[in-house]
Amino acid sequence: MKDFLPICREDMKKRGWEQCDFVYIIGDAYVDHTSFGPAIISRVLESHGYKVGIISQPDWKDEQSVQILGEPRLGFLVSAGNMDTMVNHYTVAKKRRSQDAYTPGGVIGKRPDRATIVYCNLLRRVYKKKPIIIGGIEASLRRLGHYDYWADSVKRSVLLDSGADLLSYGMGEKSIVEIADALDSGLAVKDITFVAGTVYRATSLESVYDATILPSFTEIKEDKKSFAKSFYIQYCNTDPFSGKRLVEKYSDTEYVVQNPPAAPLTQAEMDRVYALPYMRNYHPSYEAAGGIPAIDELKFSLVSNRGCFGGCSFCALTFHQGRIIQTRSHESILEEAKLMTWDSDFKGYINDVGGPTANFRAPACDKQLSKGVCPNKQCLFPTPCKNLKVNHEDYLALLRKLRELPKVKKVFIRSGIRFDYLIYDKDRTFLRELCEHHVSGQLKVAPEHVCDAVLSKMGKPSRGVYDTFITEYKKMNARLGKEQYVVPYLMSSHPGSTMKEAVELAEYLRDLGYMPEQVQDFYPTPSTISTCMYYTGLDPRTMEPVYVPKSPHEKAMQRALIQYRNPKNYELVEEALKLAHREDLIGFDKKCLIRPRSGGRPGEYGGSFGKGKGAGQARQKPAAPAKKKTIRNVHKKKGK
Helix, strand or coil: CCCCCCCCHHHHHHCCCCCCCEEEEECCCCEECCCCHHHHHHHHHHHCCCCEEEEECCCCCCHHHHCCCCCCCCEEEEECCCCCHHHHHECCCCCECCCCCCCHHHCCCCCCCCHHHHHHHHHHHHCCCCCEEEEHHHHHHCCCCEEECCCCEEECCHHHHHCCCEEECCCCHHHHHHHHHHHHCCCCHHHCCCCCCEEEEECCCCCCCCEEECCCHHHHHHCHHHHHHHHHHHHCCCCCCCCCEEEEEEECCEEEEECCCCCCCCHHHHHHHHCCCCCCEECHHHHHHCCCCCHHHHCCEEECEECCCCCCCCCCHHHHCCCCCEECCHHHHHHHHHHHHCCCCCCCEECEEECCCCCCCCCCCCCHHHHCCCCCCCCCCCCCCCCCCCCCHHHHHHHHHHHCCCCCCEECCCCCCCHHHHHHCCCCHHHHHHHHHCCECEEEEEEECCCHHHHHHHCCCCHHHHHHHHHHHHHHHHHHCCCCEEEEEEEECCCCCCHHHHHHHHHHHHHHCCCCCCCEECCCCCCCHHHHHHHHCEECCCCEECCCCCCHHHHHHHHHHHCCCCHHHHHHHHHHHHHCCCHHHECCCCCCCECCHHHCCCCCECHHHCCCCCHHHHHCCCCHHHHHHCCCCCCCHHHC
């Protein structure tokens, strides 16, 4: 029967079930869609004959809330949801968010902080001996000792703090079936130590073979250099072909052992996963509360790939999905697209066709398919590897087929175009069709910064590559007779960014005639190179010192510089310019960012408002007109 999985005893009775094999506790609302990890894991288990029930967002203060489906035959699965709960709950300024997009009606407070730990502790109080397997992004990125930004301390493996028996990291389809089969065969959970893509506890290392011993938890907690070394060993062992078994010691009788990552899915395996009978929507019980906000953009989006060889330092994809690209076949994607077109809510627009990086449709080189990625090298950074295969033909062919489907009016690409990879393709066919068919006025790309000193720490290409892309994008739109612009995503306060680089970014925006409406302040989330730099002050790749803007006031100044035209930022911008010894940018010249208080009202700004027409005329145009340039003049001035 095609239906949502059981969420209550009544649902179990309809299916003729007396008992579930697994009960899945999740921090999100129950959404049976391929963009939600718990949906995939539960459907994969179902396809292998296991009975899975769902308990979504249980009341963590009430033991009865995790007992509504009874005791499962094999064990409990626990996931915090599609996001780390601390990121879901708090801004980078550690302020409570006002909405939770994965909760009915967007209501906040329906799950606890550090949900994986809280749910498992609740389960353990009720079911003292039942196996508990944790997974999802929160568990995956906290699988070993890690820096926790919200506590500003090094935390133990979530496996220990949760009291769970086993942790499945990465995407988990292969490992969860292997775990289920082992439990079903009668094997005790403590003896399931052989599954790739899992982490387990050990009381000794007598039966642990072929392992790399990491610095102990005591060492990484007390010494930042040891933390950086340990992190980089982990980073270099995220590949399923070359990754080693890793061991982290907590005491003489307590070790955490990470098995090598699970093998990537073949195209046929990935097709099977996405062909399972998903309902493609949230559970109807949420309708009265207003539904689940997160589904709005995802419902009519298509996942075409997994993994990313982009290597951005601030991204955790290397630790979770890995660097090897995995793809679905055209037939699989087209079949899902056809199903979407019959949905009563479908208006003719496919919101996205992509993944972590939309225009990656194959591994970076042939070697990765059999030997994995290079442990100590990146495919695109600092310059493209000589073995990199740059080709958009398969992605183009897929997009063309989707455009031709009946009922489809427009196919957008919103999951991110890697502009450097695009520019390295000497054939401009993809750029042409991107501009002609898949952009609606604005293309969002992520240069993140414009100073090479910061870009090198971010793992991003040099500014020259971005400038080349902008030139080519503008030329292509002119050729097509289209008026389309680029909206750049920018990040403030990333490790390596001093006030000097922050001012240079502001000058770039001044010359562009653009003020971003939103600025992304660097967020130190678990298990990224950038977070390691933030905590240790060291680049783990080189062990060289890195400048890190940490104080809230300094971060506020760097962020304010990006939005220097906002009158509310005047004092911060003025202070930042003086600290950077750039008082030359305070004045009435068109190159100035702000005007001195003595020559005009506070909040009157220089820059492009002057237009070289004299200070008198410029003073008649305070910050308000800048709104007209927020989008439409991006990359238009001075041939950018």
